[in-house]
Amino acid sequence: MPEPLKSKDKNGLPFTRPPEIEVCLARLESVDAAARLQAFAIASRKSCGYVPSEALTYFLRRAQAAGAQDEFKQIFGLLMKRVGQSLFATISDSRMAGAQDIREEIMGRFAERIAKDCNGRFAMLDFFEVRFDLAFARFRKTVLRQIGPVSVLTEPLSTDGDEGPDISPEVEAAAADFLGGDPQEIDDPAFRFELDAAIDALPHDQRRVVGLLRQGFQIDSKDPNIMTIAKMLKCDERTVRNRRDRAYKTLRSALQEYV
Structure with missing residues (x-):
């Protein structure tokens, strides 16, 4: 029987999947993983046997919870392929300047959301799991509002409050890495502004690695149940470290007056 959802709506009631999705999940739970993956690979909604993305999301989460990493990776790839096709239709090269970069940014942030979950x-x-298309449309619009006409592609270093900025330990550690072990400059608002600008200017692959490091994700882990940067970006940990090192070298050069 499919597991219930944890989130609640504005009235305090638990989220519930549509009946047709519950039936679909129950049917797919009765077959083996290979049969499910074969069904998940059907991309056209008009095709017989097409599985809704709500169900892919459910089994993606279930595979991760069960430590079924091979199944997780395959479902992740299929779900991201659907997301990419959807974005290509809504953010086309002919209708929007820089469409490819925008699509990649939205997909990257969606991958980060999966990792956090x-x-x-x-x-x-x-x-x-309740209404995938609506949920993703809202997510897409939120990201588009955030990046705006000038794409700001990194997470903020701090959250503003009445008592001033609160810097996370992960951000301090990352800053210390490319500041030669001295994180004191992180308290300087001018430095934080320059750091954000320098990260925005990095190549996409390096910027994504730095962004994930700043959010506290590990590059790699021996624990198969932990979502890592290497898994998220679908590359080995050495590639991630090389991208990180190249990014830090560039950042040190851009922030010479602070190093």
């Missing part, structure tokens, strides 16, 4: 930090995919 899988690491148990938030129940960030519950609504995607």
Whole structure:
């Protein structure tokens, strides 16, 4: 029997999947993983046997929770392929300047959302199991509002509050890495502004690695249940470290007056 969702709506009631999705999940739970993956690979909604993305999301999360990493990777790839096709239709090269970069940014942020959900930090995919298309449309619009006409592609270093900025330990550690072990400059608002600008200017692959490091994700882990940067970007940990090192070298050069 499919597991219930944890999130609640504005009235305090638990999210519930549509009946047809519950029936679909129950049917797919009765077959083996290979049969499910074969069904998930059907891309056209008009094709017989097409499985809704709500179901892919459910089994993606279930595979991660069960430590079934091979199954997780395959479902992840199929779900991201659907997301990419959807974005290509809504953000086409002919209608929007820089469309490819925008699509890649949205897909990257969606992958980060999956990683956070899988690491148990938030129940960030519950609504995607209820109404995937609506949930993703809202997510896409939110990202487009955030990046705006001038794409700001990194997470903020701090959260503003009445008592001033609160810098996370992960950000301090990352800053110390490319500041030669001295994180004191992180307290300087001018430095934080320059750092954000320098990260925005990095190549996409390096910028994505730095962004994930700043959010506290590990490059690699021996624990198969932990979502890592290497898994998220579908490359080996050496590639991730090389991208990180190249990014830090560039950042040191851009921030010479602070190093």
